[in-house]
Structures are given as C-alpha cells and as structure tokens.
Amino acid sequence: MQRFLPVDKLARPENYILVSLDRMRQARVDQGLTPFNAMPYEEDFLRARLHGICAGEMQAMEAAGRTLFDFPDAPWEFQLDMARQVWDESRHAEIYMKLLEYVGSYLGEFPESEVLWSCTQVDDPACRVAGINRGLEGLACDVFEQLIRLAQKMGDPVIERAVDYVLADEITHVRMGSKWMRKLTEGDPERLKRAQQFQENIDNLFNFSGGRTTQEEAAQVHQKLGDKEIEFDSTLTIAREARLLAGFNEEEIERLVKAASRSAAY
Ligand SMILES: [Fe+2]
Numbered sequence: 001m002q003r004f005l006p007v008d009k010l011a012r013p014e015n016y017i018l019v020s021l022d023r024m025r026q027a028r029v030d031q032g033l034t035p036f037n038a039m040p041y042e043e044d045f046l047r048a049r050l051h052g053i054c055a056g057e058m059q060a061m062e063a064a065g066r067t068l069f070d071f072p073d074a075p076w077e078f079q080l081d082m083a084r085q086v087w088d089e090s091r092h093a094e095i096y097m098k099l100l101e102y103v104g105s106y107l108g109e110f111p112e113s114e115v116l117w118s119c120t121q122v123d124d125p126a127c128r129v130a131g132i133n134r135g136l137e138g139l140a141c142d143v144f145e146q147l148i149r150l151a152q153k154m155g156d157p158v159i160e161r162a163v164d165y166v167l168a169d170e171i172t173h174v175r176m177g178s179k180w181m182r183k184l185t186e187g188d189p190e191r192l193k194r195a196q197q198f199q200e201n202i203d204n205l206f207n208f209s210g211g212r213t214t215q216e217e218a219a220q221v222h223q224k225l226g227d228k229e230i231e232f233d234s235t236l237t238i239a240r241e242a243r244l245l246a247g248f249n250e251e252e253i254e255r256l257v258k259a260a261s262r263s264a265a266y
Pocket residue numbers: 057060088089092166170
C-alpha cells in the first residue's frame with residue numbers, strides 16, 4: 001500500500017470537489033464576501049460552517065489512520081493514540097453529518113478544503129501532530145467554542161450539546177499532539193524547532209490577516225441570523241480557556257493573539 005497518500009487518492013464520491021484553501025478563499029472574494037471566514041449573518045453560514053467542520057472531521061479520521069500506517073517504526077503508544085483518534089474522529093464525522101441534516105444540508109453541498117490533508121505529506125510524525133493536532137485541532141477548539149456560544153444565543157440545544165461533546169474530545173487530541181511533539185523530538189532541539197515551525201505556518205494560515213482576537217475582546221456587532229437578531233463576535237475568536245485546557249500555555253496563546261494583530265499592520 002502506498003505511503004504518504006496524495007490528496008487525489010482520497011476516497012470520495014464522484015460529485016465531491018476538493019480544493020485548496022486559497023481557491024476556497026478566492027471563491028468567497030469573487031462573491032464579494034470576506035476572504036477568510038464565513039460570518040453568522042451570511043445566509044448559508046450554519047450550513048457552510050458545519051460542512052467545513054464535517055469535512056475536517058473526515059480528513060482528521062483519515063489522517064490519523066495514515067499517520068499510524070506511514071510510520072510503522074513509531075512508538076507503540078503513539079500508534080495506539082492515533083488509532084484511538086481514528087475512532088474519535090469517525091464518531092465526530094457521524095455527529096456532524098447528523099447536524100448537517102439537522103440544518104438542511106448534506107455532505108457534498110460545498111467544496112472540501114485540502115488543508116488538513118496537506119499536513120499528511122510531511123515525513124516526520126512530530127511535524128504531523130504539531131500541524132494537525134496542535135495547529136488545526138487547536139483551531140477547531142476556537143471554532144467549536146464560538147459555535148457553542150452562537151447556539152446558546154440562538155437557543156439551539158441540539159447544536160450546543162453536540163458540539164460541546166465533540167469539543168471535549170478535541171481538547172484531548174490537542175493534548176496528545178503536545179505530548180507527542182515533545183516526546184518524539186526529545187534530545188533533538190532542531191527537530192522540535194522544525195515541528196514548531198510547521199505548526200506556526202498552519203497557525204498563520206488562520207490568523208485572518210489580523211482579524212482575530214480573544215473571545216473577551218471581540219467586538220460585538222448586531223447580526224441577523226435566520227429570523228433572530230443577535231449581538232455576536234465580529235470575527236473568529238481565540239478560545240483561551242479551551243486552549244489552556246488543551247495544554248497550550250499562556251505564552252503560546254499570547255503568541256497567537258500577537259501574530260494576529262501583527263499581521264494587521266501589513
Ligand atoms: Fe474531531
């Protein structure tokens with residue numbers, strides 16, 4: 001079986017479209033929308049956001065399986081953690097498929113981003129867990145925490161509880177990433193630096209040119225969501241509390257916030 005599977009080998013139904021993150025963002029710009037993040041006031045926000053997450057869960061499931069397969073010499077405990085993650089992510093994919101149905105969408109309604117899969121092309125397991133578990137699943141903590149608050153404002157306990165259930169697992173996945181990034185690079189500071197750099201590149205893809213801040217500091221703007229009018233965050237926030245629970249330290253969170261505001265100066 002082929003290792004480091006290229007993205008076009010992912011098993012998907014024929015009507016699926018996988019595209020790069022850049023292309024997805026360009027498509028938003030072409031429609032006169034903000035390039036980076038779907039906003040709650042957009043008509044298809046919930047469908048698009050839940051679809052993006054669902055596709056991410058599928059790729060997270062596939063990627064954890066590939067990491068297990070691509071590195072047969074990795075420590076057995078590492079492989080066990082990856083196997084456990086496959087199981088978690090398959091549950092998450094099922095939950096989000098049900099949530100898609102709940103909001104009147106279906107898998108394949110929107111294109112799927114290749115971004116998570118791109119991390120599986122790197123040949124060091126320490127970089128993989130840094131990029132996927134710490135970078136992208138750290139981002140998932142931000143997205144989920146915000147979605148839970150949004151569901152609370154909407155008075156939707158189905159979305160609120162389902163996402164909260166998944167967030168609890170994601171926190172353990174980020175912790176797992178932190179543990180293995182450090183363990184696999186023990187005694188090799190250069191390798192640790194490469195893994196951290198790899199994660200930083202992923203983080204930077206999602207700092208939205210300075211558009212992000214913490215939940216506490218996010219500007220609240222009046223938005224119309226379906227038939228409800230709410231005050232809500234003007235951007236995707238950084239979930240400090242969930243990230244602390246996930247094992248990020250204050251310094252790392254501060255770095256994320258600063259990276260976001262630094263790029264605002266460009
Ligand atoms: Fe997940």
